[in-house]
Structure formats: C-alpha cells, structure tokens
Amino acid sequence: MAWVKSEYAGELAVLSTWLVALAPWSASVFEVSGLTVVALRFLPFRFQFIFGATLPNERPFLWAWQVADFQSAAELSLAGDLGFAALVAFAFPFALSLYYYFEEERIAAALPADPVRLFGVLLGLVALLTLAATALFFRYFPGVTLPVGAAVAAVFAYLLLTIDRT
Numbered sequence: 001m002a003w004v005k006s007e008y009a010g011e012l013a014v015l016s017t018w019l020v021a022l023a024p025w026s027a028s029v030f031e032v033s034g035l036t037v038v039a040l041r042f043l044p045f046r047f048q049f050i051f052g053a054t055l056p057n058e059r060p061f062l063w064a065w066q067v068a069d070f071q072s073a074a075e076l077s078l079a080g081d082l083g084f085a086a087l088v089a090f091a092f093p094f095a096l097s098l099y100y101y102f103e104e105e106r107i108a109a110a111l112p113a114d115p116v117r118l119f120g121v122l123l124g125l126v127a128l129l130t131l132a133a134t135a136l137f138f139r140y141f142p143g144v145t146l147p148v149g150a151a152v153a154a155v156f157a158y159l160l161l162t163i164d165r166t
Contacts, residue, residue: 009163010104013119016156017097020123023149025086025130030143041067041133042149043087043126079140082133086126093122120160127153 004012026041035052046062062070064087068080100107100115107115130150137145 004159004163006163006165009116009160009165010100010108012163013116013160014097014101016123016160017093017119020090020126020149020153020156021094023152025083025147025149025153026134026137026145027148028137028141028143028145030141032142037143041083043083043090043130046083079133079136082129082136086129086133089122089129090126093119093126096122114165116160116163116165120157123153123160124157127151127157 021043024040024042026039028037028039028041030037035050037048037050039046039048044064046064046067048060048062050058050060059066059070064080064084067083068077070080096107096115097119104115111118127150130153131147134145134147134150
C-alpha cells in the first residue's frame with residue numbers, strides 16, 4: 001500500500017520538512033525540590049518554564065547554541081551540542097525546501113539523486129541527532145521526556161525514503 005502517490009512526493013517532502021521545523025523535538029516535565037519544570041526544545045531554541053518559584057539565574061529562553069553552555073552536567077552539555085548539530089543539519093533541508101517549493105522541476109533536473117530521497121536522508125539525520133540528545137535526557141533528567149519532533153522526523157524520513165517514485 002502506498003502512503004502517498006508518486007506525483008505528490010515533492011509536496012510531501014516540503015510539508016514534512018516544515019512540520020519538523022514546527023514540532024518541538026523533545027518535551028520534558030520533571031520535579032526538583034518542589035518545583036515543576038517543563039522544557040520544550042525546538043530546533044532553534046528552548047523554552048523552559050519553572051513553576052513554584054523564581055530562580056535568580058533563570059533563563060526561560062535559550063537559543064540552540066546557548067543550551068550546551070548553560071547545562072551544568074557534561075552529559076547534558078553533550079545533549080545540547082547534539083541539539084545544535086541537529087539545527088545545523090536541518091538548515092540545509094529547510095533552505096532546500098523553500099527553494100524546492102517554487103522550483104521543483106529545476107531542482108529535480110539539477111540534482112543527481114531524487115530530491116525526495118535526499119529530503120528523507122536529511123530528515124533521518126535530524127531524527128538520529130535529536131533522538132540521541134533525547135536519549136541523554138531520558139538518562140539524566142528525573143522526569144518524563146518525550147521525543148515528539150524526533151519521532152515526527154523519523155516517521156517522515158521513513159515515508160520519504162519508501163515512496164515508490166516509478
């Protein structure tokens with residue numbers, strides 16, 4: 001059974017890339033010393049909400065390149081580095097998707113490989129990087145962490161890589 005018709009594969013590649021851009025790749029909820037913390041990690045930034053108190057060095061918004069420096073544990077710093085690497089890896093498919101949206105035929109003719117498969121490989125790389133970072137959060141955060149966008153990227157990568165393009 002085909003998930004999408006071959007003639008709509010390009011549109012799915014663009015839409016998939018944009019949805020990965022919008023989805024938080026990880027969401028965490030945990031409690032520490034009576035405080036509830038909710039962290040939403042998007043590719044370019046992180047929101048962290050602390051309920052129950054105001055902390056002196058609280059940083060509710062951090063860009064992806066600031067997260068690794070803000071984390072105290074080396075393992076969490078590595079998770080921040082992996083999240084930033086995912087952002088860097090995602091920059092190419094996102095930029096390509098904007099151009100591909102308007103110039104599908106031109107890009108298809110210029111690339112030596114199928115652009116839909118290229119989107120699948122690149123989204124798969126983003127999924128691997130964000131899943132690795134989320135695995136570190138599973139291990140070192142005391143609460144619940146869900147790989148929301150990481151799973152979305154993996155599913156779309158699978159769909160794009162398995163579309164019958166004949």
